[in-house]
Amino acid sequence: MSMFRSKKLDIGCFTNIKIIRDHSKRKAFEAAEPERQALRYVIRNTTLPARTRAIAQLQLTQMHCYTRPTQIRNRCVLGGKARGVLRAFKMTRYNFRMEALAGNLPGVKKASW
């Protein structure tokens, strides 16, 4: 959604629309996290009136989908691919292999044991 997107490009890695979208989702989630947590707390708190909790439920469901943590997906910083991304390096398996063989990843060596 364009309202979450920053006016100027604010990431330095490989960019395509999917990467930018994911980045804006991360930022939106970060901004809305306290609100989400507060609503979640209200919903789960059984000492509060049922009405308040129901309202909180509605409010939480009506929040924008970009503010949900489940919308965030790890993507490759070198190619934007979403599958086979190694968490430790933020890279897909192929890019990881290329970089590792080129010696760009500190400490990573070919293993044999």
Next chain:
Amino acid sequence: MSSPRLLRPLRPFLQGQLPLRPAQIAIPRASTQLRMNATTSTDSKDAAEKSSSKNVSSSSGDPIITRLEELSTEPESKISRMPRSLEALYLQPLRREAEFGHPTCDLQLRSYSIRNLEFFCDFALRAAYYLNLAAFGPIPLPKKIERWTVPKSTFIFKKSQENFERITLRRLIQIKDGHPEAVQVWLAFLQKHAYYGIGMKANVWEFSKIDFAKDMERSTIEETKKLLESKWEHMGHSKKMSIEDMQEFMATERRKIAGGR
């Protein structure tokens, strides 16, 4: 601080440019006459010896051997060695002894390369010695081995894969009975001269008197009360209740707990 610089002071000796100065009489070890950097003194005997040794070396073409021969022929009383500070670089780092043995700082060093790690541990120990801190270690902690297996090629060629690994080596240096300020200075010094490819993590403990908490309370309790009063106003029931109100409130609470709305 780079490692090749350590070798530099020895090079002139190895090349036979500077003669190893023999002592004429039994001079005390601490005397400046024995120091290697005193070779530029205007000693005619020495100069002559130097030139002769140079000639010898140039004719024979092997300065080290001639030097050694000369040394072997010289009597025992002739002592020669480097200045202590220079000599210390080639020996194990010196250590202070801990009086009480209370740990005050645990420094963990991590790296992927053993060479850098060992070198920097050595450096840290020496720095601790000169700061009058009792350092223990380096204790080798278990290696962290991370491994990744990735297909070499595209999806369908899953059969041919490649293994990669990253081994993190860890060392622990413990400071015992360190004065908190000295420990801070030590850590700051290590951070200032941080070596490439080495991560550092320190746990620092400070010891104080038993009634330290009481003192702290006395000094801060008034300030915190003032600060908190404004916050407490928003918490719980702000209005004052009469006894009747309170009884009614308790009754409703009991009803609620019993399941009534």
